[in-house]
Amino acid sequence: MAKSTTMHPCDRVGIDYVETAPHRFANSVDLAVTPDQLFEVFADAAAWPRWARVIRHVEWTSPLPPGVGSTRVVSMLGGLKGAEEFLLWEPGRRMGFRFNAASEKSIRAFAERYDVEPTPHGCRLTWTLALDVTGPGSFFMPLSGVVCNLAFRRFLTNLRRYTDERFATVA
Template sequence: MKELHPCDRVGPDFVDTARHRYANSVDLNITPEELFEVFEDAAAWPRWAKVITHVEWTSPMPPRVGTTRTVTMRGGLVGTEEFLLWEPPTRMGFRFNEASEKSIRAFAERYDIVRTATGCRLTWTLALDVAGPGALSLKVNGPVMNLTFRLFLRKLRKYTDERYGAAQVV
């Protein structure tokens, strides 16, 4: 495994206050409970978040606040994550405790879920703080990154439609 560097131990509110934030929403034709099944499934993450190549839970299941996992991404980025929120069926969130990239000072995500007449609406907020040249890169590449995150949510909708069927939730 790559050498890991400590990240700031931010709280769940970091996703609301971080300098670099990306928030996007998608309507899914599944229940919030089914969405949490997808969140628990390590093999599901690479299917829709194409930057992720492998997820390994490093704490006993089922997930809860304090649960940890290691996520490996394209380009060789590795992050060890700790769950700060695990509140089925309404929200979950985690932060990086360590990352293989020294420039990542802090990284956190929150997933807010609202039940709808046809399933649920997921709002995914990703927040980060980086040091050095990475900070300038975020200013320039931020819009492209945000577009990529929107594409991930479209892939999540396609994945959940295939996994659970595209029938509307009653």
């Protein structure tokens, strides 16, 4: 029998929260794919666990294609679930979302923004993740944040590998 997951409301922050949150992580990667190909990956629920290994499952809970107001539920390692709402969806340019609710009540607010710039050989992705936590987690955030940011950089390395494989061309 499946264990039920209680969801706890998060602050309904705007996309500008990624600039003002108490804990922010921003990393970039150059990808050898077009901005439109990258957004194809973003829209593909099955792709996320392939490069962001903490993600176990993504389920769109609103009709596709995605857009502003679209929703999905993301299940992660350790049983963490986030109910997300997209605040930005500009294919080839940028996207962003926030948690409306999370299975972990210590998550006060959470948002991510993905900014994409065309380059001569594909595109450059800048991923900004922002959050605020309560309780004991807030005390450990300075140290755990360093470890988390290393994992976030690894996710972008994995994204590069995944997009290279997914969009490989035969020479």
